[in-house]
Amino acid sequence: MIGFLRGKLVHKAPPLLVLDVQGVGYEVEAPMTTFYDLPLLGAEVLLHTHLVVREDAHSLFGFASESDRTMFRTLIKINGVGPKLALTILSGQSAEEFHRCIHNNDTQALVRLPGVGKKTAERLVIELRDSLPSLGETTISTAAIAAPVSANPKQEAISALCSLGYKPLDAAKMVQNIADDKSCEDIIRLALQSAVR
Incomplete structure (x- = not known):
C-alpha cells in the first residue's frame, strides 16, 4: 500500500494531477477539496493516498488531509459506492459538510451531488449514521497558494x-x-x- 506521496506537482487537470517523486511521475486522482489547496506547479506537495487495485487497473487517489482519506475509505465500503462516486461526493462537499449531512439525516443535500440518487443517499445515511468515524482536526498538508488564472x-x-x-x-x-x-x-x-x- 502507498500511504503518502511527497513530490513536485508537475500537472493538474481536475480530477487528475501528476506528482514527480524522485523522477517517477505518479498519476493521482483527487477530489476538488484537495485541488483547492494545491500550490503552484513546481512546488512540493504531500498527499495522503489510497491505492485501489482491480483486475484491469491500479488507481491512486490522493487527499490533502487524512480526514478526507478516512472519509473516502469509509465511503467505498458502502454497497454501491465505488471510488469514482466517493471522489465525486468529496468534491461536492468537504468531509465536515458530509459528516453534518449524515448526522442531520439530510438526504436532500446528498441527492444534489451527481451520481447520488435517493436510494444511495438513504443508504449512506442509514449505514454511516452510527459508524461514521470522528473527523478530528483536518490536517492540510499542502500550502494554500492561489493558482494562476489559466487561458480559459x-x-x-x-x-x-x-x-x-x-x-x-x-x-x-x-x-x-x-x-x-x-x-x-x-x-x-x-x-x-x-x-x-
Whole structure:
C-alpha cells in the first residue's frame, strides 16, 4: 500500500494531477477539496493516498488531509459506492459538510451531488449514521497558494465538472454566472457550492 506521496506537482487537470517523486511521475486522482489547496506547479506537495487495485487497473487517489482519506475509505465500503462516486461526493462537499449531512439525516443535500440518487443517499445515511468515524482536526498538508488564472479557466472548470459526473450542459450552466477573473479552482468551488444549495 502507498500511504503518502511527497513530490513536485508537475500537472493538474481536475480530477487528475501528476506528482514527480524522485523522477517517477505518479498519476493521482483527487477530489476538488484537495485541488483547492494545491500550490503552484513546481512546488512540493504531500498527499495522503489510497491505492485501489482491480483486475484491469491500479488507481491512486490522493487527499490533502487524512480526514478526507478516512472519509473516502469509509465511503467505498458502502454497497454501491465505488471510488469514482466517493471522489465525486468529496468534491461536492468537504468531509465536515458530509459528516453534518449524515448526522442531520439530510438526504436532500446528498441527492444534489451527481451520481447520488435517493436510494444511495438513504443508504449512506442509514449505514454511516452510527459508524461514521470522528473527523478530528483536518490536517492540510499542502500550502494554500492561489493558482494562476489559466487561458480559459471556465472551459477547464466545465471539463472538470464533467469528469465529476455532471452533464456538459449542466456544467456550462453552473459556471455561466461566475466572474471571468476567477481561477479554475475557484470557479469549480463556486459552481459546486451553488449546486448543493
